[in-house]
Amino acid sequence: MQIIAIINQKGGCGKTTTAINLAACLANKKKNVLLVDMDPQAHATLGLGLRPGDYSISIYDLLIGKDNGNIHVEDVKINVSDKLHIIPSDVMLSAAEPVLLQREYREYYLTDVLKPLQDKYDFIILDCPPNIGILTFNALVACNGAIIPIDSGSFSLYGLSRLMETINLVNVNYGHKIKVNGLATMYDRRTRMAGESLLEMRRNLLGHVFKTVIRLNVRLKEAAKEGKPITSYCKDCPGYKDYMDLSTEVLQMSTIK
Amino acid sequence: MQIIAIINQKGGCGKTTTAINLAACLANKKKNVLLVDMDPQAHATLGLGLRPGDYSISIYDLLIGKDNGNIHVEDVKINVSDKLHIIPSDVMLSAAEPVLLQREYREYYLTDVLKPLQDKYDFIILDCPPNIGILTFNALVACNGAIIPIDSGSFSLYGLSRLMETINLVNVNYGHKIKVNGLATMYDRRTRMAGESLLEMRRNLLGHVFKTVIRLNVRLKEAAKEGKPITSYCKDCPGYKDYMDLSTEVLQMSTIK
Ligand SMILES: Nc1ncnc2c1ncn2[C@@H]1O[C@H](COP(=O)(O)OP(=O)(O)OP(=O)(O)O)[C@@H](O)[C@H]1O
Numbered sequence: 055m056q057i058i059a060i061i062n063q064k065g066g067c068g069k070t071t072t073a074i075n076l077a078a079c080l081a082n083k084k085k086n087v088l089l090v091d092m093d094p095q096a097h098a099t100l101g102l103g104l105r106p107g108d109y110s111i112s113i114y115d116l117l118i119g120k121d122n123g124n125i126h127v128e129d130v131k132i133n134v135s136d137k138l139h140i141i142p143s144d145v146m147l148s149a150a151e152p153v154l155l156q157r158e159y160r161e162y163y164l165t166d167v168l169k170p171l172q173d174k175y176d177f178i179i180l181d182c183p184p185n186i187g188i189l190t191f192n193a194l195v196a197c198n199g200a201i202i203p204i205d206s207g208s209f210s211l212y213g214l215s216r217l218m219e220t221i222n223l224v225n226v227n228y229g230h231k232i233k234v235n236g237l238a239t240m241y242d243r244r245t246r247m248a249g250e251s252l253l254e255m256r257r258n259l260l261g262h263v264f265k266t267v268i269r270l271n272v273r274l275k276e277a278a279k280e281g282k283p284i285t286s287y288c289k290d291c292p293g294y295k296d297y298m299d300l301s302t303e304v305l306q307m308s309t310i311k
Numbered sequence: 312m313q314i315i316a317i318i319n320q321k322g323g324c325g326k327t328t329t330a331i332n333l334a335a336c337l338a339n340k341k342k343n344v345l346l347v348d349m350d351p352q353a354h355a356t357l358g359l360g361l362r363p364g365d366y367s368i369s370i371y372d373l374l375i376g377k378d379n380g381n382i383h384v385e386d387v388k389i390n391v392s393d394k395l396h397i398i399p400s401d402v403m404l405s406a407a408e409p410v411l412l413q414r415e416y417r418e419y420y421l422t423d424v425l426k427p428l429q430d431k432y433d434f435i436i437l438d439c440p441p442n443i444g445i446l447t448f449n450a451l452v453a454c455n456g457a458i459i460p461i462d463s464g465s466f467s468l469y470g471l472s473r474l475m476e477t478i479n480l481v482n483v484n485y486g487h488k489i490k491v492n493g494l495a496t497m498y499d500r501r502t503r504m505a506g507e508s509l510l511e512m513r514r515n516l517l518g519h520v521f522k523t524v525i526r527l528n529v530r531l532k533e534a535a536k537e538g539k540p541i542t543s544y545c546k547d548c549p550g551y552k553d554y555m556d557l558s559t560e561v562l563q564m565s566t567i568k
């Protein structure tokens with residue numbers, strides 16, 4: 055099972071758009087995929103058409119209720135399609151942060167929740183909020199791969215070295231070997247900045263950058279508004295092609311064939 | 312003195328771009344302006360060309376050191392130009408959050424720091440991080456106006472009602488009357504979604520939306536990369552015209568002429 059965290063503390067660089075559409079494209083290729091929404095703003099949940107009234111328990115209950123063991127992933131997950139399931143988020147999750155910080159082994163909570171799923175899913179995709187707090191840290195400890203979406207603005211590149219430091223810290227302290235790759239998002243090839251920022255990203259990440267580039271494509275925004283992944287909104291657009299290409303690259307790099 | 316908080320928990324909707332360029336346009340019109348960077352990622356600081364080595368104390372020291380009274384704004388502020396000053400941020404600020412949470416009257420820390428500046432500045436602009444934590448809450452308690460940048464994606468609109476609830480909470484519990492206005496950012500009039508989202512924003516905010524719309528303009532991204540506000544990067548582009556128009560509207564709505 056491959057667990058991939060989609061992380062970047064920079065806001066608005068395409069984390070949720072990548073989490074939803076990569077998960078949907080992998081499911082399209084007959085992989086069993088679970089999307090976990092770790093953002094209290096629940097945008098991955100909303101982006102798949104779910105509204106707060108559609109579900110009564112969420113990732114919050116799984117994390118906080120972990121110790122008394124009477125809530126399981128089975129009770130919380132929602133089937134978006136046969137192959138694509140989601141563990142929804144909820145604004146309550148922001149109340150979980152101070153609670154988790156008081157607990158021992160707080161960084162292992164998500165790892166413990168996902169452990170029983172080893173043979174049930176091929177991929178678990180974790181959408182993270184725009185900060186490196188306890189929720190993102192849980193995702194880093196639980197994952198074995200990380201994708202860092204980077205838009206072509208300069209602010210996205212500034213935080214990269216700090217993010218890489220945090221990932222190295224997890225690798226050293228938790229005996230992990232998280233495979234990290236950058237992903238160029240919202241790429242508008244009409245602008246000079248896009249090409250420059252791609253070069254800078256490759257340099258900062260020592261070449262660990264996907265060949266696939268996600269182009270700026272309004273269909274991706276429209277799909278999110280309709281509550282659908284791009285695979286069921288529009289198959290004849292750059293957004294669909296780019297995320298399908300990304301899923302091909304992810305499968306090539308993964309041990310799961 | 313008008314204190315304006317630039318807030319939206321949605322990441323990447325144009326908070327920092329608005330904070331830097333509105334501050335620079337007001338300074339251009341001979342107002343005395345202080346920009347306060349409340350984001351631990353320090354993007355407003357970086358976007359004005361400052362690097363961590365250029366300063367040794369930041370907003371972190373002002374907030375944490377407030378009680379022993381030996382650090383003043385005078386010692387921390389950096390003059391970007393004659394009329395535009397900035398209180399820089401620093402990654403240490405993320406360590407301030409758990410410290411502030413332990414203190415009594417923690418939500419008043421920024422208010423106390425800014426109080427002595429009453430006659431020194433016409434405008435103080437507060438750039439906030441993409442969450443509603445203790446730093447953004449301090450900004451809300453300190454401000455008398457708030458600007459909510461909203462890009463045309465659907466995710467930006469989802470969090471609006473929760474943000475308005477938080478602002479109302481501050482108004483009721485702290486006896487404030489924060490004037491709130493939405494600002495359409497990254498507006499690409501070639502897309503249908505831009506127009507739709509503008510209508511929805513006006514509906515959600517009961518008409519409290521600036522007439523000025525900030526168009527999508529790569530010059531704004533380029534300026535940030537160069538570490539300059541748009542006023543000193545390019546005066547012949549939509550980004551400059553739109554932020555100058557915004558500053559005109561802000562002056563019209565304000566008591567400061
Ligand atoms: N390739 C793209 N083309 C066009 N629009 C895009 C693309 N990728 C993302 N977007 C839009 O840009 C906005 C930001 O993307 P998204 O919300 O996925 O970023 P995020 O990193 O998850 O943000 P946050 O930091 O708030 O979690 C959204 O409105 C989304 O629809």
Ligand SMILES: Nc1ncnc2c1ncn2[C@@H]1O[C@H](COP(=O)(O)OP(=O)(O)OP(=O)(O)O)[C@@H](O)[C@H]1O
Nearest residue numbers: 065207322323324325326327328441497527528532
């Ligand atoms: N009107 C615009 N036209 C083109 N690019 C823009 C515009 N406004 C902002 N940008 C770019 O979009 C990206 C996001 O903007 P910005 O960083 O200001 O948002 P933010 O809300 O401050 O993000 P965060 O939530 O991370 O603090 C930046 O790369 C910025 O340069």
Ligand SMILES: [Mg+2]
Nearest residue numbers: 069070093097
């Ligand atoms: Mg997101």
Ligand SMILES: [Mg+2]
Nearest residue numbers: 326327350354
């Ligand atoms: Mg910002």
